[in-house]
Amino acid sequence: MSDVVTMDDLTNKEIVSILDDAERLVPVAKGDVPLPLLEGKVLANMFFENSTRTRMSFEAAMKRLGGSVLNFTSVGTSVAKGETLFDTMQMVDGYADVAAIRHPQQGAAQYSADAVGIPILNAGDGAGNHPTQTMLDLFTIREAHGTLEGLNVVLVGDLRYGRTVHSLSHALVRFGATLTLVSPESLRMPEEIVSDLREHGADVTETVNLDAALPDADVIYMTRIQKERFPDDDEYSKVAGIYMLDSSDMASAKNGMIVMHPLPRVSELHPSLDSTENARYFQQAFNGVPTRMALLCRCLGVKVPKKVK
Ligand code: CP
Secondary structure, eight states, X not given: OOOBSSGGGSOHHHHHHHHHHHHHTHHHHTTSSOOOTTTTOEEEEEXXXXXXXXXXXXXXXXXXXXXXXXEEESTTSGGGGTOOHHHHHHHHHHHOSEEEEEESSTTHXXXXXXXXXXXXXXXXXXXXXXXXXXXXXXXXHHHHHSOOTTOEEEEEXXXXXXXXXXXXXXXXXXXXOEEEEEOOGGGOOOHHHHHHHHHTTOEEEEESOHHHHGGGOSEEEEOOOOXXXXXXXXXXXXXXXXXXXXXXXXXXXXXXXXXXXXSOOSSSBOGGXXXXXXXXXXXXXXHHHHHHHHHHHHHTTOOOOSSOO
């Protein structure tokens, strides 16, 4: 069994090994080199919540490696008739070799992993974790900076409900990052996560001021204020659009600073930023394909060759 539900399911050594595998798989992810490592294998893409990048990049990853995909959404399936998550996952256990699951409820991925025998990849569980996103984020950071060690990373926006930053902050701290957490008061990173980061020796600063944090950053990781996670619209309106970057903000950035975002964006990244050398969010989204290829291979016990050509 090799589930990936949180980043705690991977050691630092495994993380680096998966990133190395993903790097070699880039030509396969682009469709330039055929490599049917997962021929005959079936991925169940179990999406109980909306997704563009995660669902499509899992599908692209599996298909580029010669495997096939069963796509499940909560619309048009027996979820509408009241079928439980437990029962739904029993079907998947019989139909597929591995499953990626996205669910609005925190803990649903672990629940699924406990309910079935096939490996489960958490593709985002409510405000919980999003470890496969973290793997592609780490890939993107290493691609830009040549290392994961000792970087100054600024996480911005919805740090309360944002599962991407929950998983990413844990992983970055394990590689010695200094973290600056920029959010409005109401969307601060949950106290238990901040305490945990500090217990692991992390240098963590919390602030509401993005302008002050920008000049020292190696990475700015913007996130969307997630309207769908707010209990009411008034609370959302108070903080919507609070942080925005455009190309003129890059004048105060260090050489080589990159701007990342898990996407989708709303107003936090102005399109003028897209053509700057700092913008990495579309490359980041592509990186989901080789990274998820490497994760699928790991879960299915398939070795990625040392040379891919
Ligand atoms: N980054 C991310 O999780 O995007 P989707 O919600 O489109 O999958």
